[in-house]
Amino acid sequence: MRFMATYDLMETMRTTNQWLGATASAFGSYPAVAALPNPWLQWLAAWGEVTERSFARMVAKPDWGIYSVVGEDGRDHVVSVEKLVERPFGDLVHFKVQGRPEKARRVLLVAPMSGHYATLLRSTVNSLLPDAEIYITDWHNARDIPVSQGKFDIEDYTIYLVEFMRALGPDINVIAVCQPAPLTLAATAYLAELDPEAQPQTLTLIGGPIDPDVAATDVTDFGRRVTMGQLEELAIQRVGFKYKGAGRMVYPGLMQLAGFVSMNAETHAGAFTNQIAKVMKGEAGEHDKHNKFYDEYLAVMDMTAEFYLTTVERIFKNREIARNAFTVKGHRIDIGKITDVAIKTVEGSKDDITAPGQCAAALPLCTGVPDEMKAGYIEIGAGHYGIFAGKSWRNHIRPLVLEFIDQNAGAHAAQARKKRGKTKAGKPALKAV
Incomplete structure (x- = not known):
């Protein structure tokens, strides 16, 4: 696994899924589609919106978003x-x-x-x-x-x-x-x-x-089950040419995220299913509870x-x-x-x-x-x-x-x-x- 090619393959898979989400969202939201009252097309647009946002967040460092605080004087x-x-x-x-x-x-x-x-x-x-x-x-x-x-x-x-x-x-x-x-x-x-x-x-x-x-x-x-040799072979990769750290041996953030999600896969699957339904109904917001949590949770970094x-x-x-x-x-x-x-x-x-x-x-x-x-x-x-x-x-x-x-x-x-x-x-x- 310690090859640049495997690191780049993961990045390619992420980019592809982001593109698929954007394509589905664009297709399902096309004005002419509105003439066809088909729930499947509405679901496709909602799925695409949630998918594109999710995979885009995986490579972006979130902002702190802390702009002001109320002081004892009552002022911001x-x-x-x-x-x-x-x-x-x-x-x-x-x-x-x-x-x-x-x-x-x-x-x-x-x-x-x-x-x-x-x-x-x-x-x-x-x-x-x-x-x-x-x-x-x-x-x-x-x-x-x-x-x-x-x-x-x-x-x-x-x-x-x-x-x-x-x-x-x-x-x-x-x-x-x-x-x-x-x-x-x-x-x-x-x-x-x-x-x-x-x-x-x-x-x-x-x-x-x-x-x-x-x-x-x-x-x-x-930690007890896996030997250090197995861990090094399974988890470690070299950073691809796209980044400044090209060639550095890392435990990729995308691989870590896969581990995080697998620990509570059922919970995460349910959360995304519910979010797609909310987007279909027009009940989802840019900073709703789901987006607020997953914008941070999905933003991962390499170690x-x-x-x-x-x-x-x-x-x-x-x-x-x-x-x-x-x-x-x-x-x-x-x-x-x-x-x-x-x-x-x-x-x-x-x-x-x-x-x-x-x-x-x-x-x-x-x-x-x-x-x-x-x-x-x-x-x-x-x-x-x-x-x-x-x-x-x-x-x-x-x-x-x-x-x-x-x-x-x-x-x-x-x-x-x-x-x-x-x-x-x-x-x-x-x-x-």
């Missing part, structure tokens, strides 16, 4: 998305609210690199923005990164997080969602040992696989092959984080070195991707953190998506996370003032790793 304040740190494989982004005094709460959202763009956390950002300064990791699509930029595996990912935390200062409150939870924990431990004045104030881990063996899911079962393979091998198979045996550039990271960071885990009782217990496994690993600085929470009835972006997040989890941040506010105020004083004096904000 314009939001601008600014890059604070730029790196080849991902940037540190700040949602700057114009004309609003800087909020005391400062939050870094660590977005997953698991097939979707950071915009998957749009609703999470929206919900936190009125009450905090929000920063996020904006990972890049591997197909657009030239081979000359080198590799990017889980150790490089961890170093990126270390750099981003250092850039933001010790009064930052880190929230890691899903996939990056183990590596964010490792990055925090790295700072705790080698640069303690740069470690974050609080760390909230949401639905992350700290110890995948605690509770089995389809994801963990797949570098080495990131995907090392994640499966080291996080899921070898359980290096769970065993406290993770190394970065030859240095063994000891999670027990974390002593001055308040840690909270959040899980959903119906999470079928990261089952309850997998994320909470972080708490006993943090042997150096006092019990009063550790907290675990399980949202009853919540699935994976709901614990960071759904009703459960809005109604219960978000208030609890903000309360947790406030309870530990000011713990690193002295270090933050010291760090900012050095930066203003002309010294670099980032240290070499």
Whole structure:
């Protein structure tokens, strides 16, 4: 499978389906067809519209779509998305609210690199923005990164997080969602040992696989069944000539999407059948619930092959984080070195991707953190998506996370003032790793 031809074949299939949808929509919507009151032609036009939109979204990075936020003064304040740190494989982004005094709460959202763009956390950002300064990791699509930029595996990912935390200062409150939870924990431990004045104030881990063996899911079962050799042969391809990253080994986003859909194929099939019926009746809208969800869900990005393979091998198979045996550039990271960071885990009782217990496994690993600085929470009835972006997040989890941040506010105020004083004096904000 590791050939450019197979990558280009997938892109050709996507383009063909998009073209078929556009053709069906044009044919079924042709004015002369209106003279023929045939439901099949109406269905054809609706099917074409939904199909064209769906396949077009698979290669487009969604916009953040966050234009303003209401301030305490009752006015709408314009939001601008600014890059604070730029790196080849991902940037540190700040949602700057114009004309609003800087909020005391400062939050870094660590977005997953698991097939979707950071915009998957749009609703999470929206919900936190009125009450905090929000920063996020904006990972890049591997197909657009030239081979000359080198590799990017889980150790490089961890170093990126270390750099981003250092850039933001010790009064930052880190929230890691899903996939990056183990590596964010490792990055925090790295700072705790080698640069303690740069470690974050609080760390909230949401639905992350700290110890995948605690509770089995389809994801963990797949990791056990497939060997690394089989995985490399089945999942890895080379980027085709159409993109800047031509020749780079990746786990293609389209292949990842096929896996996502297959896990709940019946649900997705029903959703698209219902949407076609709504389009036929004229009840569908540009930004209706279906389009709002699937415009984001279908927008996928490639992962570098080495990131995907090392994640499966080291996080899921070898359980290096769970065993406290993770190394970065030859240095063994000891999670027990974390002593001055308040840690909270959040899980959903119906999470079928990261089952309850997998994320909470972080708490006993943090042997150096006092019990009063550790907290675990399980949202009853919540699935994976709901614990960071759904009703459960809005109604219960978000208030609890903000309360947790406030309870530990000011713990690193002295270090933050010291760090900012050095930066203003002309010294670099980032240290070499």
